[in-house]
Amino acid sequence: MYEYLDQDEDRQVHADGPPSAEATGRAVIRLLATRLLTTLVTLAGVAVIVFFVIRVVPGNPIAMMLPPGATDEDIARLSALYGLDKPMVTQFGIWVAGVLQGDFGTSITTRQPVLDLVLGRLPATLELAIMALVLAVILGGTAALIGTRFRGGRREGAIDVANGMALSVPDFLWGLVLILLFGVLWPIFHISGRVTPSLDLPFTTDFYLFESLLRLRFDLWADIVAHMFMPALALAIPLAAIIGQLLKQSLKETMNLDYVTLARTKGYGETRVILREALRNAALPTLTLVGVQFTFLIGGTVIIERLFSYEGLGNMAIDAVINRDLPLIQGIVLLFALIFTGVNLIVDLLYAVLNPRLRHA
Amino acid sequence: MNLNRRSLLKLSAATMAAGTIGLPTFAQAIDELVIAYNVNLPSWDPTVGPSAVNPTIQGIYQSVFDQYILQQPDLSPAPGLLTEWGWNEDRTQVWMTVREGVTWHDGSPFTAEDVAWSLARVANPETGSPIQFVWGTLANHRVEGNRVIADVAQFDPTIFKWMYFLTGYVLPKAYYEKVGPEGFEAAPIGTGPYMVEKFERNAFVRLKANANYWGGKPDFDTVTIKFVTDAAARVAEVESGNAHVTLEVPYEEYDRLTQNGPLAGLAQPISDIGMIFLNDIEVMTDPNVRKAAAHAIDKQAIIDRLLSGYGVKIDTLQTPQYAAFDASITVPYDEAKAIELLAASGYGPDNPVKFKIQTTRGFKPKDYEMVQAIVGLWRKVGIEAEIEVYEIAKHFELRGADQLAPAAFYNWGNSVGDPTTSTGFAMFGPSPHSVWDGEDLIGMIGPLWGETDEAKRIEGWKAVDKYIAENALVIPLLQYVQPILAAPGVTVISHASGALLPHLMKRA
C-alpha cells in the first residue's frame, strides 16, 4: 500500500479519510463467516481422528471390566450393553448424531453423561490455565522490561540465562521442586486439590476462583489461590520464559524506532518511554503467541493436574485413557478442540481491535 | 536406611538457609479426619460397571454400604446385614435371616425386601452387573417375614463367600427405584457406618458418621477422603500435616517417615499378590525352562532390597491367610539348579534362552523395577528376557484373547481367600482370565468347582497347587504388604483385604 503522492494536500486529506462504518462491519462479518467455516472443518477433522484412533488402540473398556471367572458370553453381553459390538462406522454415526443434539454419550467408568462430566471439570482447568497465563505474563513481562531497560549489560545476560533455565526444565519437575519447597519444607501452600474440603462453598457455577471474587468472599478466594498457586506457577515458568524472550526481542527492536527517540527528546525518562511508547506496539506480536501458548497450556495441564491431584479436565483425561473410557475421551478431545478454535478467534479479534491500523482496514 | 534432612535440603534447587526446618506441628486432637486416598472414585454404584470390580475402591464402598455378610479384618466372615445363612439339606435352596432394626441413611427402614431386590438385581443380565455369572446361580428370590429364600439353579459352593466380596452390597430398593440410577449417583445412601455429605469428583468425598449404625457409631464424626493419585504428593500431604492418614506410599518413604517423625506406620500383608503368568507358547512349553526361571529368582533378595523388606515370599497362589494355603509346597531359590535345568535343554549363559516378558510400569509399586531385577537375575543363569511395557488395559485384552507373551508380570487382586478366586480363576483354562491351557490342569480343577464336601474341596485345591508348583506352570512371587501412615491422634486397624476403612480408625 504505497503512501499517496501528496501533490496537493488539501484535496487529498478528504479522499483517504477512515473507511465508513458499514465497510468495517462487512469486513468483520466476512472474517467471522470464514472463521466459522474453518472451525467446523477443524472440529469435524478432530472428531473423525479421535474416534478411530482410540478404537485402534489395544485394550478396550470391556476387557477392563472383566472380573475373575467371567465367561465369553459375559464379554458379548457387556459389549452389547455399551454398544461396542456394532461396526465402527455405525458407532461413529450414532455418536455424531448424538453430538449434534448435545448428547455426547455416557461415560463407561462413571456412568454419567459425558457432557455434564466434561463441563463440570472444564472451569477448573480454565481457571488454572488463566492463572498460569497471568503469572507467566507478569513474570515474563517483568523479565522483558528489566532486560530491555538494562539491555546490553550483565543484568540482561542474567535474565537470558534465567529464561534458558526456565525453558530447559520440564514443568512437572518444577512442580516437584515446588512441592518440596513450599509444600513440605515451608508448608505455606497446599499440595493437592483445589479447595479445602471442609469449607462449604456457596457457589452456583464451577468457576470457584472468579465466583469467590464476585461474591467478595476473600477468605475463600485466598484458600483457592493457596491451592492453585503451585500448579499454576509450575505451568507458568516455562511459558514466562517464552513470553519474556519474545517480548524483550520485540521491545528492543521498537526502542530503536524514531518515535521512541523523539519521546526521549520530550524529556521522558527511559522507563517511562519503554512503558508509554514502546510496550504497546511491542506487545502486539507477542499477543498472537500468547494465544497459541494458551491453547497449549490447556492441553498441557494433564501432567501438572495429575501431580497436584487438581480435579481439572486433564486429571479426568488421564483416567479416561488408562481405563479406555472411549466416550469420555472423545468428549474431552472434542471440547479441547472447541476451546482451541475459540481462543484463536478471540486472539484474532483482540489483535484487530488493539492494532489501530487493522481496526479501519 | 540413613534418613537425613540434609539430603532433602541438598535436593531443593535453591540452596536453603542452614539449619533444619521444624516439622509442622500436628494437631493432637483431630476433630475432622483427613485421608489421602490413592485412586479416584469413578462411580457410587458398587454393583455395576468397571468400578464394581476395582479392588482399590472397595474401602470407600464399605464405608457407605453394608455387605450381605461382614468380612472381618482377618478375612473371616461374620454376621452383617444377614445374621444367619445357609443351604437346605439337598442344597436346592438358600435361606438368609435379615438383621432387624437397621435403617437406611435417609431414615427409611431396612427390610428383607431390600436384600431380595438387591440379589435379584445383580442376577439380572440387563443391569450390566459384571458378576452376573455367580449371582445368576440363584433365582426366584422371595421374602418370608425377616427371611429371604432363593432357589439354587446351579450349585456354587462359594455363593456365600461372594456376599462379602465384589458387588456383594445391599442397595435401598425404595430409594433406588424412586431416584433412579442418576439420582442414586448424585446422592447415594446405604446402611453403612458413614453417610455421604458431599462428593466432588476427582477431588474429595466428605463423610458424616451414621449415628445409629448397627455396628456402633464410628469414632470420627467427619471424615474427608481426598483423592491424591500421585504417591509423592500423598507423602507430602501427610508430612505437611494436610492429611492424617494415607496408604500405598513408596516403602522408602514409609521407613523415612516412621523412623524419626511423629507419624505411626502400619504394614500388614494383604490379599494381593505379585506373580508372573506363563503362557504355554514358544520356549515356555519346555518344563526345564519354566522350572529354571522359577528357581533363578531370589524372591527374598528382591523383597529386601527393592521393597525395603516389605513383602511376603510365596511359592503358590495362596497366601498364609487363605483357606487352602500349604506351607509345605516350596520353590526354593537355587541358581545352580536353574543352570543345571537349562543345560539339560541345551541352554546356558553363552547360549541363552530368549523370550519376551511383559509388565506394566507404575501400576503397582515397583512393578517395572521388580521385572528389571528378575531379568537381571535371569541373565546370570542364561535366560535373556526382553522387557515390553504395556498399559493395564492392553494386559487385560491380551489375556482375554490368550495372546500374552511367554511371561507376563501381573498382580492378582483382592480375593476372599477361597482357592477358587485365586488359583481357580488364574489357572483354569476355559476362564478368560487364565493363560495356561494345559489339559492336565483343566482335568484336575474341573471337578473341584462343584465339590460339596468342603474338606475334600480344600485338599483337592492343595493338590492342584502342588502340581502347579512342581511343573512351574506359573511363578508366584510375593504377597504385597500395604504401607499405611497415620498421624498421632489416630490408630488404624488394617484390613487383610487391603481396604482402608475409616470406621476401623480409632482416636488414639
Next chain:
Amino acid sequence: MTYLSIRDLSVRLKGGPSLLRRVSLDVEPGEVRGLVGESGAGKSMIGKAVLGILPPSVEITGGQILLDGTDLLTLPPKDRRRRIGASCALIPQDPLTALNPSHRIGPQITDRLVDILGWTRADAEARAKALLAEVQIPDPDRVLRAYPHELSGGMRQRILIASAFAAEPKLIVADEPTTALDVTVQKQILKLIAGMQARHGTALLFVTHDLGVVSKVCQYLSVLYAGMVVEDATVVDFFAAPRHAYSAALLAATPKYTDPAAGLNPVPDAVIDAVRAEVAAFDRGSA
C-alpha cells in the same frame, strides 16, 4: 548571551574511531545555523549530542555543551532530560516512522505540555489546535483524533513541526527534515519551518547535506568533514567565497538550478586527501 555553546565536543564509537573531533560552535537566540557535510560526517551526531539521544554504542569523550550557560554534560540525567524537554525540541527526518502508530495525533503533541511542563489538558489541547492551524492543517479537530497511518507524509511532518514548536522551545534541532519528502512538498515544509522560526524567534540548528537548503534558510553554517569543523561562516560570506578547499569543492559539486547544463563535478581526490591529512594531523595532535 549565546543560547547554545558547544566547546571542543569529542565523541567516539565505544572501542572504535572518533566521530566528532573537538567540535565547537555557538548558536545565538533566534539564529539559524546550518550543519553541512557528507553523510556520515557527524553532523546529525552533534544534534543528537545536544538533545542527549546519542545511540548506546557511542560515548562522549570530552568537551562541553552549554545550554543557556549550564553544561548539560555535568547535570544528573534526570535534570538534564527535563531541562532539554522544557527548552529544546527535535524535528525528525522521517515522518512515516516518527509518530507512534498506536497513539492518536492529539496526545503526541500535548503529552510534553501536560507531563513535563505541567499544563492543564484544556490549555494543551487549545495550544495544539492553534499550532495545527499555524501549520496549515485543515479540520484540526478530526486530525487530532486521527491515527498516524490515516495521514500522508507531508501532513505528518507538519504535525511534527507543530509538536516541536508546541512548548515554545528556545532551541530546535531540525535533522534533515525534508530529505524523506518529495521535492514538491520540501519547498512548502522549508517555507513553513522558516516562517515559524521567524515568528517564534527560536534558535534553529539545521542539519542538512543540501547547500541549496542552507542558502535559503540559514544565516550561519558550519561545514563538517569526518567529525571536524572545517569552516564556520555566515551564509553570505560562504556562498561568496568559501575559505576552506573542501568547502569550495563541496559548493562546486552542488548542481545549480540556475545552470543545469554545468553537469556534475564531484569533489576532486586531491582535496579529499588534503582534508584527510588535516584530520590525521588533528588526531596525532590530540592523541
Next chain:
Amino acid sequence: MLDAKGMDGRSLIRRRAGLRLWLSAGWLTLLCLAALFAPWIAPKDPLAQDLFLGRMPPFWMAGSEPGYWLGTDSLGRDVLSRIIHGARVALTVALVAGVITCLIGATLGLLAGFLRGWVDMVISRLIDIWMAFPPVLFSILLIAVLGPGLISIIIAIVVIDWTRFARVVRAEAMAQGAMDYVASARVAGRGRIGIMLREILPNVLPTICVLLTLEMGIAVIVEAILSFVNLSISTDDPTWGGMISEGRTAIHQAWWVLVFPLITLFLTVLSFSQLGEGLKDRFDPVLR
C-alpha cells in the same frame, strides 16, 4: 567519515563471541563424544545389577563404593554409566526427531506460505486440526497404539511438534513472498517452484536452523515427560527421563539417582536453546 580502511564505523563493532555460545557448543560436543564412545568411556555396564550395592552414594560422600563415581540406583546400577549411555538415546531422539519434524514442518510451511491459494488452505486446516489435539494426551494414545519404544517416542514428537515448524516457516515464507525481490524474480520469468527454492528458501533457512536447535532441546524434554507418565522406552537401556522418574520415589534416600540425570538433561536442553539464540543473532542481518 570514511577512515583509512574505507569501512563505515558501524561494522567495526566486533560480534561479541558469546561466552554462552562457546559453553553450550562445548557441552554438546562433550555429549556427542559420550554418546559415540559410550561403551568404552562408561566405567561400568549400565545394565549390570547388583542388588546388594543398591543406592550407594556418590564418591565424595561417606559409604560410597569405589568405582561408582556418581553412586548407584535402587537396583545397584552405576548412575554415571547410565547417564553416559543415556546420552545416546537423548541425542538420537534430539537429532532424528528434530530433523524429521523440521523436514515435514518446514516443507509444508514453505509450500503453504509461498504457493498460497488452496494449498495454503488445506495445509492450514491440517495444522489447525493437529494443534487442536491436547499434545500430551495425543502422545499417550499414540504410544499406546505403537507400543512404547524409541521409534514411538520419535514418531510422537514428530506428530506433536511439526505444526510449530509449519506455522513459523509459513509466516516467514509469506513475508518473504511479499518482498520486492520476489516480484522482480517473477518478472524475470522464473518459475514459481524455482523462485521458492532459490529465492525464498535461503532467506527462510536461518529461521529453520534456529527452530531446529530449539526443537532438539524440546525433543529431549518430551522424552522426559513421556517417561514421567511411564511411557518411555520399555527396554532396559537407560534414558535420563526414565532415571528421573525412577529416582522420584526414593528422593530422600538416594537423591543422586534423580539429581544427576536432571542436571545433565538441564544442561543439554539449555545448550540447545542457547545455541539456537546464538544462531539467531548470528543470522540476524540487522546488527542489534
